[in-house]
Amino acid sequence: MTFKNIAVAASAVLALGGAAAAGDLKPMHSRSINLGTITGVAYYTVEPDGYHVVATLAQNDAGAPVRFETVLVSGQTMTLSTPRAAGMPPVKVEIGRTADQIHVLEALATN
Numbered sequence: 001m002t003f004k005n006i007a008v009a010a011s012a013v014l015a016l017g018g019a020a021a022a023g024d025l026k027p028m029h030s031r032s033i034n035l036g037t038i039t040g041v042a043y044y045t046v047e048p049d050g051y052h053v054v055a056t057l058a059q060n061d062a063g064a065p066v067r068f069e070t071v072l073v074s075g076q077t078m079t080l081s082t083p084r085a086a087g088m089p090p091v092k093v094e095i096g097r098t099a100d101q102i103h104v105l106e107a108l109a110t111n
Contacts, residue, residue: 035082072097
């Protein structure tokens with residue numbers, strides 16, 4: 001599947017699932033991820049062993065998509081980031097679970 005196909009599918013899901021604003025994420029609703037030159041979508045499902053978070057990212061239409069998967073229990077987070085020039089903080093998005101909520105936010109960059 002090309003990044004263009006993923007982007008079209010993600011747009012359709014976002015149109016049905018609501019705006020891609022920072023904040024809580026609902027099960028099976030995607031949210032766009034923007035890491036500068038790398039973009040994609042993230043969603044999660046509720047399973048007995050935890051919340052299964054999936055993020056699919058690619059650099060552009062020509063780039064092969066990469067999928068990241070993790071299982072979060074309450075109190076855990078995953079961070080997606082891309083480096084920038086020397087001395088510049090990375091671009092980050094943090095996905096975390098608190099109780100039965102998944103939060104997506106742009107993490108504050110530190111040097």
